[in-house]
Amino acid sequence: MASIDYPLERPEAAPREFSFSESLYKWVATVDHKRLGLMYMVSALVFLVIAGIMASVMRLQLAVPNNHLVGPATFNRLFTMHGTTMVFLVGMPIVAGMANYLVPLMIGARDMAFPRLNAFGFWIFLFGGVLLYYSYLGGSGLSGAGSAPDVGWFAYAPLTEKAFSHGASTDFWALGVLVSGFGSIASAINVIATCVSLRCPGMTLARMPVFVWVMLVDAWLVLVVLPPLSAAQIMLLLDRFLGAHFFDTQFGGSAVLWQHMFWIFGHPEVYILIFPAFGTLSEVIPIFARKPIFGRPAMVGAVVAIGFISLGVWAHHMFAIGMTSWSNTFFAAASMLVGVPTGIKIFNWTATMYGGKIRFAVSMMFCCGFLLQFLVAGLTGIMLAIAPFDWQLHDSYFVVAHFHFTLIGGLVFGVFAGIYYWFPKVTGKMLSETLGKWHFWLFCIGFNLTFIPLHFAGMLGMPRRIYTYAAGRGWESWNTIATIGVFFQIAGIACFAWNVIQSVRSGKAAGDDPWDAWTLEWATTSPPPEYNFEKLPVVRSSRPLWDLKHPQDPDWKYD
Amino acid sequence: MAASAIVPPSPELLESEWKTPDRGKVGITFLILTETSLFTMFVATYLIYIGKSLTGPYPKDVLEIPILATICLLSSSGTIVFAEHALEREELGRFKVWWLATLLLGLIFLAYTGIEWRHLIYVDHLTISTNLFGTTFYSLVGLHASHVIVGAVFLTLVLVVTLRGFPIATQKRRVMFLSWYWHFVDAVWVVVFTVVYIIGR
Ligand code: HEM
Ligand SMILES: [Cu+2]
Numbered sequence: 001m002a003s004i005d006y007p008l009e010r011p012e013a014a015p016r017e018f019s020f021s022e023s024l025y026k027w028v029a030t031v032d033h034k035r036l037g038l039m040y041m042v043s044a045l046v047f048l049v050i051a052g053i054m055a056s057v058m059r060l061q062l063a064v065p066n067n068h069l070v071g072p073a074t075f076n077r078l079f080t081m082h083g084t085t086m087v088f089l090v091g092m093p094i095v096a097g098m099a100n101y102l103v104p105l106m107i108g109a110r111d112m113a114f115p116r117l118n119a120f121g122f123w124i125f126l127f128g129g130v131l132l133y134y135s136y137l138g139g140s141g142l143s144g145a146g147s148a149p150d151v152g153w154f155a156y157a158p159l160t161e162k163a164f165s166h167g168a169s170t171d172f173w174a175l176g177v178l179v180s181g182f183g184s185i186a187s188a189i190n191v192i193a194t195c196v197s198l199r200c201p202g203m204t205l206a207r208m209p210v211f212v213w214v215m216l217v218d219a220w221l222v223l224v225v226l227p228p229l230s231a232a233q234i235m236l237l238l239d240r241f242l243g244a245h246f247f248d249t250q251f252g253g254s255a256v257l258w259q260h261m262f263w264i265f266g267h268p269e270v271y272i273l274i275f276p277a278f279g280t281l282s283e284v285i286p287i288f289a290r291k292p293i294f295g296r297p298a299m300v301g302a303v304v305a306i307g308f309i310s311l312g313v314w315a316h317h318m319f320a321i322g323m324t325s326w327s328n329t330f331f332a333a334a335s336m337l338v339g340v341p342t343g344i345k346i347f348n349w350t351a352t353m354y355g356g357k358i359r360f361a362v363s364m365m366f367c368c369g370f371l372l373q374f375l376v377a378g379l380t381g382i383m384l385a386i387a388p389f390d391w392q393l394h395d396s397y398f399v400v401a402h403f404h405f406t407l408i409g410g411l412v413f414g415v416f417a418g419i420y421y422w423f424p425k426v427t428g429k430m431l432s433e434t435l436g437k438w439h440f441w442l443f444c445i446g447f448n449l450t451f452i453p454l455h456f457a458g459m460l461g462m463p464r465r466i467y468t469y470a471a472g473r474g475w476e477s478w479n480t481i482a483t484i485g486v487f488f489q490i491a492g493i494a495c496f497a498w499n500v501i502q503s504v505r506s507g508k509a510a511g512d513d514p515w516d517a518w519t520l521e522w523a524t525t526s527p528p529p530e531y532n533f534e535k536l537p538v539v540r541s542s543r544p545l546w547d548l549k550h551p552q553d554p555d556w557k558y559d
Numbered sequence: 560m561a562a563s564a565i566v567p568p569s570p571e572l573l574e575s576e577w578k579t580p581d582r583g584k585v586g587i588t589f590l591i592l593t594e595t596s597l598f599t600m601f602v603a604t605y606l607i608y609i610g611k612s613l614t615g616p617y618p619k620d621v622l623e624i625p626i627l628a629t630i631c632l633l634s635s636s637g638t639i640v641f642a643e644h645a646l647e648r649e650e651l652g653r654f655k656v657w658w659l660a661t662l663l664l665g666l667i668f669l670a671y672t673g674i675e676w677r678h679l680i681y682v683d684h685l686t687i688s689t690n691l692f693g694t695t696f697y698s699l700v701g702l703h704a705s706h707v708i709v710g711a712v713f714l715t716l717v718l719v720v721t722l723r724g725f726p727i728a729t730q731k732r733r734v735m736f737l738s739w740y741w742h743f744v745d746a747v748w749v750v751v752f753t754v755v756y757i758i759g760r
Contacts, residue, residue: 113582185593193585201577223593231600238698243688246604246698252611252691261600 031115032530036122037101038426043126044093051085052493054078056486059450063483065471075467076150080173081132083153086407088177089129091273094415095222096121096187098276099215101426103191105521105528106209108200108537113193121186128180135172149173152465154266155236157247157258162240171240174233181226188219188226195219200520202539209519209542210293213300214279217307221268221275224311229265232258256321263314271310274406277414278303278345281367284421285349287517288364289356292543292555295348302341302348309338319387320394328387335385342378346371361515362436366417369444373409377402380455395465398458404451416443416496423500424514428526429507435499439492446488453478453485518543587736591743594706598747601702602754605695609759612690618760621683628671629752632707635664636745639738649728655721661741662714665707672704696755703751706744713737 018026027035058078061069070078100118104111112118132149139147149169151160160170195216199208208216236258238244245251247258286293293299315323315331323331349371358364380402384390393399416439423431457478462469469475513522522545524533541547541555609618642657676697679685687697717734721727727734 114586189586189589189593192589193582196585197579197582199579223589224596227593227597228600231597231604235604235698238687238694244694244698245688245691246694251694252608252613253694254607257604257607 031111031119033100033104033112033115033118034426034528034530034532036118037097037099039122040093040097040100040125043129044090044097047085047089047093047129049493051082051090052490054082054085056490058082059483059486061467062469062479064480065469065476067468070467072467073150076152076465077148079465080149080152084132084149084173084177085129087153087269087273088180089132091407091411092180092184093125094411095215095218095272095276096125096184098279098415098418099191099218100187102422102521103194103212103215104198105425105524105532106212106519107195107198107203108520108533108539109194109198110532110536111198112190113197114190117186118190121183121190123183124186125180125183128176128178128183130176131179132172132176135169135176139169139172140167154262155258156262157236157255158249160236160240160258161248171237174236174240178230178233178237181230184222185226188222191215191219192223200536200539207539207542210282210296210299210303211279211519214275214282214303217303218272218275218279220307221272221310225265225268225272228261229269232261232265256318259318259321260314263317264311266317267314268310270403270406271306274411274414275303276418277370277411280414280418280421281349281370283519284363284367284417285352287421287515288359288361288367289353290359291352291356293348294351294354295344296542298344299348302344305341306338309334309341313338313385316385316390319390332385332387336382339378339382339385346375346378361420362431362433362440363417363420365437365440366413366420369440370410370413370417373405373413373447377405377409380405393458395463396458397454397462397464400464401451401454401458404454408447408451413444416440421515422521423503424510425521425526425528427504427507428510429503430510430514431499431503431507435495435502439495439499441492442488442495443492446485446490446492449485449488450482451485453481457482513545516549518546520544523548581732583732583736587739591739594743598702598750601695601699602750605699605754605759608691608695612692614690616683616685616689616692618692618696618755621679621685622756622760623675624756625671625675625752628668629748631664631671632668632745632748635661635668636742638664639741643731643734643738646728646731646734651721651728654727655718658714658718658721662711662718665711665714665741669704669707669711672700699751700755703744703747706747710737710741710744714741 027039030036057070058075061067061075100112103109135148137147139149147169149155149172151165151170151173155170155173158164160174195208195212235244235246239246239248239253245253247253247255249255282293282299313331313334315327316335319328319331349367360368380398384393384399384402420431420436423429457475458464460474460478462473462475462478469479510526512524512526514526515522520533520537520539521528523537537544539547543555547554547556638657638660642654642661645651645653645657685693685696687693714737717727717737
């Protein structure tokens with residue numbers, strides 16, 4: 001690094017004031033990956049609040065036995081809309097949003113590969129979400145039955161056939177989710193083309209940040225497994241509108257076929273959802289432990305392995321339908337196998353922290369929460385993958401506890417870690433650490449209060465999707481505790497919301513690189529200019545900013 | 560300003576020697592991947608439901624092997640390659656001829672499907688709701704035909720702009736992507752043909 005004849009100061013452009021209609025136009029007509037990424041994230045958070053309110057109503061209903069806060073029909077709609085929203089309108093836009101915002105910055109690109117396709121993806125996703133929610137108004141259809149869909153987020157056939165599901169609610173479910181899926185596919189194609197084609201000079205695949213690798217594999221999974229869901233939904237719509245018989249058992253159709261197609265999508269989908277958290281941890285932990293990530297090639301290899309193995313385990317959701325014992329054995333064994341790369345990841349994150357100079361910033365605390373909770377979730381998952389064990393606990397609250405440990409304890413914690421880490425980059429303002437710690441502890445305590453007891457309720461035989469239950473089966477106290485936990489979670493989220501509002505209004509200026517980090521997104525201003533980098537960076541190792549800050553001891557000497 | 564604000568270019572790595580794959584090629588490849596996944600589901604469903612219809616008409620009673628249509632569609636994969644070659648050598652006249660031939664072959668295929676369906680519906684009384692055979696037949700063949708229609712629309716678009724004097728030779732990349740898509744639609748037909756008209760009968 002002998003001579004840098006490169007300007008170290010950038011000219012500051014004076015920020016111009018925009019009128020309301022001007023800025024509205026800028027947002028609506030934008031093809032900038034950062035604005036689209038933010039729009040994805042904000043819509044995800046809005047849907048998170050909506051679906052969270054639904055969950056809270058369900059928890060209030062279940063707090064005590066024989067409760068009549070909501071009736072059975074409303075309850076069915078609540079859990080259907082809650083599950084569908086959380087998966088398709090919260091989890092999926094988080095995937096697209098984080099990839100959109102961060103991938104181009106991390107690989108030193110100026111935008112995504114297809115910016116207009118990107119904008120199309122966002123708007124069609126949002127349209128799908130609106131279509132789903134329109135069912136509250138238009139779901140009754142001509143025959144005047146139903147409002148929002150009530151068939152569960154996996155919409156098992158033949159319950160969804162015309163004969164059993166009148167009105168248009170199920171059509172809104174199928175169409176809304178189908179349409180929002182096009183958005184996910186558009187964004188996945190974009191992420192792959194961006195990672196492959198727009199890497200800055202020197203950014204070889206081996207030097208690509210682990211986050212980018214994870215999102216690359218995530219996009220692959222979306223492209224391979226979303227079409228099976230779309231196919232199933234198209235068939236369902238053909239059944240309902242044209243009188244086809246795909247899932248119509250009276251004409252020889254098969255309800256099990258729907259389950260297969262749904263879970264061929266559904267199981268890889270859970271990995272699609274957790275990957276943004278995996279990527280975030282792989283970036284955040286090294287920075288706050290001040291150590292390069294442990295076993296980088298193993299981390300990338302594990303993600304790629306998950307990208308393939310997870311395609312072959314879907315029928316562990318279907319042990320209870322009575323498969324052959326060969327199928328049971330195969331899918332049980334495959335499910336154990338997918339635990340191996342996941343275990344490698346947990347091990348390597350922990351090993352990254354081991355012996356590091358750990359700084360417990362809020363972001364790092366969420367990572368630690370993730371590690372413990374996701375470990376528990378993985379263990380209950382392995383338990384459920386044992387077919388005879390699953391026969392006992394399928395469709396019980398044990399399953400509900402398992403997947404909420406993955407999705408809240410894992411995904412949501414990981415996403416909060418990411419928000420606390422990248423918020424300064426996105427807005428140029430720091431979030432308050434004090435409020436953040438309140439957020440973390442309230443949310444962590446609340447989450448565990450809600451979902452640890454549900455394991456026990458499930459083992460005591462409480463089935464999922466019941467709107468109420470009789471007293472005297474030993475379920476009451478577990479359910480009451482679970483509902484109390486919700487209040488803590490709400491308090492935690494309130495701290496977060498207040499933190500964001502405070503910070504945007506009057507937060508401390510963040511500067512370009514508040515965490516002393518190593519990847520390229522910290523090499524530009526906060527927030528980054530529309531073109532990201534005025535000169536495309538050139539990198540020589542996986543930690544370009546480390547090289548820059550330590551010219552005597554750069555990484556590329558050892559690569 | 561933090562020192563990290565700018566990553567200096569390292570002396571030995573100049574931007575000019577850095578090559579990554581064409582983003583359009585990557586995009587269209589993965590579009591084809593995701594379409595393949597979609598078709599796989601419909602094909603698998605067709606295979607699973609072979610022989611499961613509770614009532615007739617059955618495939619062996621009503622299906623004719625669409626030899627002419629198949630020949631047309633498959634040879635259109637050849638003509639589009641000839642068109643591309645002509646465009647490569649900037650021979651606009653030849654390009655137009657081969658391109659038109661591709662489009663016409665595609666349209667003949669679609670016309671044949673139309674006639675086949677008309678016959679099945681009005682003469683053999685097989686609709687999508689008659690039995691499982693009808694359900695799977697119309698949806699699989701229809702899904703493929705809808706892809707042919709999309710391809711034909713784009714073929715027409717290229718033809719029209721070329722005839723109106725647009726310098727199509729500046730768009731060789733896009734023409735190539737369209738031809739990849741068209742090859743894909745052809746390849747899918749080979750599978751659909753085998754499954755529906757050979758195995759299914
Ligand atoms: C505020 C915290 C949350 C609470 C209190 C909560 C509570 C619930 C309840 C009560 C159910 C219905 C159980 C039943 O079948 O009777 C449920 C289902 C479900 N939740 Fe949550 N949930 C929360 C957050 C989340 C998040 C963040 C996700 C995903 C990212 C999620 C995904 C799901 C899914 C996929 C289902 C299954 C829906 C179904 O099978 O019908 N939940 N949750
Ligand atoms: Cu699974």
